[in-house]
Amino acid sequence: MALATRTDRRPSTARTIWDSSVGKKSVMAVSGLIMLGYLVVHMLGNLKIFFGSAEFNGYAHWLRTLGSPFLHHEWALWLVRVGLLAAVVAHAVSAYQLSRRDIKARPVKYAHKRRRASYATRTMRWGGIILGLFIVWHLLDLTTLTVNERAWSGHPYENVLSTFSTWYGNTIYIVAMAALGLHVRHGFWSAAQTLGAGSARRERTLKFLANGLALVLFAGFVSVPVAVMTGVVS
Numbered sequence: 001m002a003l004a005t006r007t008d009r010r011p012s013t014a015r016t017i018w019d020s021s022v023g024k025k026s027v028m029a030v031s032g033l034i035m036l037g038y039l040v041v042h043m044l045g046n047l048k049i050f051f052g053s054a055e056f057n058g059y060a061h062w063l064r065t066l067g068s069p070f071l072h073h074e075w076a077l078w079l080v081r082v083g084l085l086a087a088v089v090a091h092a093v094s095a096y097q098l099s100r101r102d103i104k105a106r107p108v109k110y111a112h113k114r115r116r117a118s119y120a121t122r123t124m125r126w127g128g129i130i131l132g133l134f135i136v137w138h139l140l141d142l143t144t145l146t147v148n149e150r151a152w153s154g155h156p157y158e159n160v161l162s163t164f165s166t167w168y169g170n171t172i173y174i175v176a177m178a179a180l181g182l183h184v185r186h187g188f189w190s191a192a193q194t195l196g197a198g199s200a201r202r203e204r205t206l207k208f209l210a211n212g213l214a215l216v217l218f219a220g221f222v223s224v225p226v227a228v229m230t231g232v233v234s
C-alpha cells in the first residue's frame, strides 16, 4: 500500500535551508567572511617579517602558546585550523553544488546557442580552483615544509626567505595573490548582496570596501615576496 511505505517525516529546517539556493549562497557568504577575517589577520602577521627574524619567529612561537597555561600547547592553533577547514569545505561544497545547479538549469536543446556562465562567474570558479591548489602548495611549503628547499623546522622567517629565493616560489605566490585579490573583490560584494546590502548608498559603500579589501590584501601579501626579491628582507 502506497500510504504504508510513505514516511511522514518532514525535512529539518537546516536541511530545507541547505537544499535551497539562497541557503547555499548564505553558507558561501558566511564561510567566505570567516576566511576573509583569517586572511586579514594572516596578512598583518606576515608584515612582521619586515621587523626581522627574531620578531617573526617569536610571533610564530606565540601562535603555538596562545591561551597558555589554560590551553595546552598548540590547542588554540588547532581550534583555528579546524574552524578554517570547516569554512573551506562548506565554501567549496556549496560552490560546487550551486554551479551544478546552474549548469543543469541551462537550456540544452540549442547546444550551439548555449548560454555561457558570466565573466564574473567563470573568474570566481577558476579563481577558487587556483586558490584551493595554492593552499595545498602553501601548506606543503611553509607548514609541513615538504616542498621547501631549505626547510628548517621552527624557523618560518628562514623558510619564507627560502621560498622567495626561487623563481617558481615567487611565481606561484604572486599568481595566487592576484587570484585572491580578484576573488575577494567579487566575493565580498556577492556576500554583501546575499546577506542583504540594502540601500543604493550602502551598496556603493560596500563596493568601495570590496575594492579596498582586495587591494590591501593583494598589496600586503605581495609585499613579502617583493621585499625578499629586492633584498629589503634578507
Ligand code: HEM
Residues within 6 Å of the ligand: 039, 042, 046, 060, 061, 063, 081, 084, 131, 135, 138, 139, 142, 143, 156, 160, 173, 180, 221, 222, 224, 225
Ligand atoms: C605572501 C603570502 C604569504 C606568506 C608569506 C605566508 C606565510 C605563511 C607562513 C610562514 C605560514 C606558517 C606559519 C607557521 O607555521 O607559524 C603560513 C601558514 C598558513 N597560511 Fe600563509 N602566507 C601567505 C599567504 C597565504 C594565503 C593567501 C593564504 C590563504 C588563501 C594562506 C593561508 C595559510 C594557512 C591556512 C596556513 C596554515 C596555518 C596553520 O595551520 O599553521 N597564506 N603562511
